[in-house]
Amino acid sequence: MVVFRITPEGMHPAADSLEPLVEGLNLNREWLAKIPIDNLVALFADFAGKILRDPRTKSLEGCMFLSAWLGENNLRQLLQLNLNGNPAYLDGFQPLGRNYLAAKPQGLAAMWMAGNVATLPMFSLVPALLAKNVCLMKLADPDPAGMDKLLAVLAEAQAGELRGAELLEAVAVIWFDYHNRALNEQMSLAADVKIVWGGAEAIRAISALPRREHCGEIVFGPKYSIGLIDRERLEGDPAKLEDAVAGFVRDISVFDQRACSAPQTIFLERNAKRSLREVGEIFARQFAKLPPKPGLDSYTTMQIANVRARWAMDENRDVIASTDGANWTVCLDRELALKEAVQSRTIFLTEIEAWRDIIPLLSPKVQTVGLAFGRSEDALEFAEAAARAGVARCVRPGIMNNYESPWDGKLLINHLVRWVTLKL
Amino acid sequence: MPHEPLDIDQQVEDLIRGPQYALPQAEKDRVLLDVLRERCHKIALVCPAYGRFLDRLGTPPETWRSLADVPLLPVAMFKHFFLTAVPPSEIVRELHSSSTSGQRPSRIPIDKTTAFRQTRALASILKEHLGGQRRPYLVLDAAESAAAGDTLSARGAAIRGVGNFASQTFFALRKTPEGDLESDWPAIEDFFRKYAAQPILLFGFTFMVWTRFVERAEERNLQFNASQAILLHSGGWKKLAARAVSKEQFNRRTAAVLGCSPEAILDFYGMIEQVGTVFVDCASGNKHAPAFADVVIRRPHTLEPVAVGEAGIIEVLSTLPASYPGQAILTEDQGVLLGVDDCPCGRKGSYFRFTKRIEQAEARGCGDTFAQAREI
Incomplete structure (x- = not known):
């Protein structure tokens, strides 16, 4: 067996081909399409409460945010934003002027997940189910990293007559070796819509797979995120600066800085009050408050040792690093560039003359900019320029990793439905 | 203080x-x-x-x-x-x-003191594994790899370092016009014909020893009956691991070609950043x-x-x-x-x-x- 299935019971060998799984999923298309959207929202709201209480899921990284995101109010807002203000389009034709409009599922949503964030699969699965698509989801790693536990809790969720276990009949979460081209092709050809999360190499490979003519593709990643602190914030109220830095440090520490929304380089304007080193020390103090990382692989340890030494040895750079191994690192320089991401609590603080200097660095590769601006007029002006350059989000420090819609400039649920008109 | x-x-x-x-x-x-x-x-x-x-x-x-x-x-x-x-x-x-x-x-950068120490340090280590006697030395590489000059590659440094135990030095490989390396079988067979019966020393980089010497010799059914040979080798195992060649297999088959004990096949760990400092099996x-x-x-x-x-x-x-x-x-x-x-x-x-x-x-x-x- 080369295809493994992840179910509430864990991971087990399932098949040598995707065919039986796809056939099984397609049998559920009609049934799923008929579930009222209110019932689906209520079921996920029940799931939201359960994951915070259930010992299997409550300590998963990102669980708290996932629960808030699954809340009824949030999902309703999400649906409204994605569905032209009226989620009822998902339940059938709704009057629009003198005609009618409906949002129908694409069919089978095939999802290739990245392995960097444990809860990420849910941010792909739930929108696809809200759009009433049957889902074939391939995880990046053979270790389900908590997805089996989330599925187990979802199976126990209930809203009226609708039970989570029933809904999971419309879902197959699987893993197979990514080198297996035949299975990747089968998955791509079975799809009515493809969702791909991951790094550049994965995206290129999956996009190159054959697909049916009508099948669309929604790509998330690869992206790089940054922070920006303006002169007013640096020279102003120390407590506000401390808050901003604490927010950035939270953004850096969540998911070990592997999410595309985690800042890797933070730019700060040269100012009369605080030197680059002094700001670095504020970051260092905030990092020191974090609990130690649970562990680290040899490769990342080596990368961290390398970047520390490079910044330490260079007369034009500086570094502040934890003394307890490769726990956290603050690299200081004045090089106007997006630094190669090292991740795992490694931040590059770059002093610049003025915030406008970084505009040329912005492109669609930059996803999120964490903004700590004292002057809101400047923040707006920066956001306009950044958005024109291709940046997807400008948010305050501390919420950079909060998954929201739109994400990467896309309203995901909107892409997961087909808009159908009726004119009588 | x-x-x-x-x-x-x-x-x-x-x-x-x-x-x-x-x-x-x-x-x-x-x-x-x-x-x-x-x-x-x-x-x-x-x-x-x-x-x-x-x-x-x-x-x-x-x-x-x-x-x-x-x-x-x-x-x-x-x-x-x-x-x-x-x-x-x-x-x-x-x-x-x-x-x-x-x-x-x-x-x-190497100064005179460091160069002198590196040479003597390597000799001191190898002496404990090879004994003090100089031996006919077959380098499983091409002469160009060890050419002298102001700069020296890792391969060259290792070949020359081990060469301090040589009574005479021979090279087993030669460069092809395309720049690849191939076995010089006449030179190899001549070396073993002359010296197989006495203590000899061979050195090469692990992957080249395997692909240019052992595999080629096996194809030709060659065995050299060099029971007193010692082969030193160094370098990564990644390419051999990709060919599913374990260290045990490497030692056994290399020893079989040479006609010596597998214990005479000595891998050592070292790097250009610390020439002279080697960690021998x-x-x-x-x-x-x-x-x-x-x-x-x-x-x-x-x-x-x-x-x-x-x-x-x-x-x-x-x-x-x-x-x-x-x-x-x-x-x-x-x-x-x-x-x-x-x-x-x-x-x-x-x-x-x-x-x-x-x-x-x-x-x-x-x-x-x-x-x-x-x-x-």
């Missing part, structure tokens, strides 16, 4: 001259720490980049209590900086690593540090020394370098610490096995945007 006057040059000389595997670890720690403390302090005074490294990331030398306290310099720094502790006029040779995938090579297949050097295996994340039986990142320490800060180098290799002072072969000190090069284990997600350009 003032340093006690210490003639570290004399100490290093004594370590090179003395027996290589006789010092118990505790005693070795003490002797090497004194030398390294003094040497690092001196180099920091004349090599500004290394001085900044110690200032910003290290602790003052006088506070070092064990070899594990000596600040670790990642080996990649020799690619990013030209780290020299001597003026250009005193550099007699520059060693270069092989640069793969367009990366910058390491550049290691003993009969039990373990690698030992010579008297003037040591190894510390570090846990990922905390970088603390591992316990016996634990795997980690290999750090190599050496008292040989005087012209550059190569005293404590964090390698890009992984190994496992197998014991201290109690190897069945009788050698003292820490002993270990190399396991693999450190590589990126997994896709690091959508935040790993510029992975293709990774060079840090």
